[in-house]
Amino acid sequence: xxxxxxxxxxxGIRFWTLVERGPGCWIWKKSTGSHGxxxxxxxxxxxxxxxxxxxxxxxxxxxxxxxxxxxCDNKRCxxxxxxxLGTHADNMRDKCNKGRQSHFASKGxxxxxxxxxxxQVEEIRTRWRAGTRQKPGNAADLAKEYGVTRTRIFQLAxxxxx
Numbered sequence: 217x218x219x220x221x222x223x224x225x226x227x228g229i230r231f232w233t234l235v236e237r238g239p240g241c242w243i244w245k246k247s248t249g250s251h252g253x254x255x256x257x258x259x260x261x262x263x264x265x266x267x268x269x270x271x272x273x274x275x276x277x278x279x280x281x282x283x284x285x286x287x288c289d290n291k292r293c294x295x296x297x298x299x300x301l302g303t304h305a306d307n308m309r310d311k312c313n314k315g316r317q318s319h320f321a322s323k324g325x326x327x328x329x330x331x332x333x334x335x336q337v338e339e340i341r342t343r344w345r346a347g348t349r350q351k352p353g354n355a356a357d358l359a360k361e362y363g364v365t366r367t368r369i370f371q372l373a374x375x376x377x378x
Contacts, residue, residue: 282301
């Protein structure tokens with residue numbers, strides 16, 4: 217997260233020409249980073265996150281340690297009244313309250329994306345310990361039976377996961 221110290225007037229004017237304004241979100245029309253947030257290049261150098269530039273141009277400096285959060289949950293939105301300041305903890309709380317947390321944040325059977333249940337993980341571990349490469353219980357057989365990869369079997373069996 218880069219600190220915005222100053223944005224030249226010409227760059228500020230150019231910024232707003234790169235925004236599609238509508239009745240709802242104002243959408244950043246140019247590039248986005250791998251994170252999905254708009255990127256603005258005010259001059260040579262590293263890009264700035266477009267929603268942070270929008271805040272800076274509208275309200276001024278972003279206090280140290282503060283994040284610019286979205287009420288609308290649209291990463292490309294730069295509409296100033298859709299943005300608000302918050303701490304990292306506020307951002308995490310907002311994310312959880314809106315159900316946007318990673319599916320990896322859920323553990324065990326509570327995760328809706330799991331392929332094997334907690335009980336099946338215990339079965340895999342028991343069968344892994346009992347088996348050898350030549351007998352049932354090897355990774356390839358277990359992976360095929362449970363519909364996961366051999367790597368996943370190794371991770372579960374060796375307790376590198378769950």
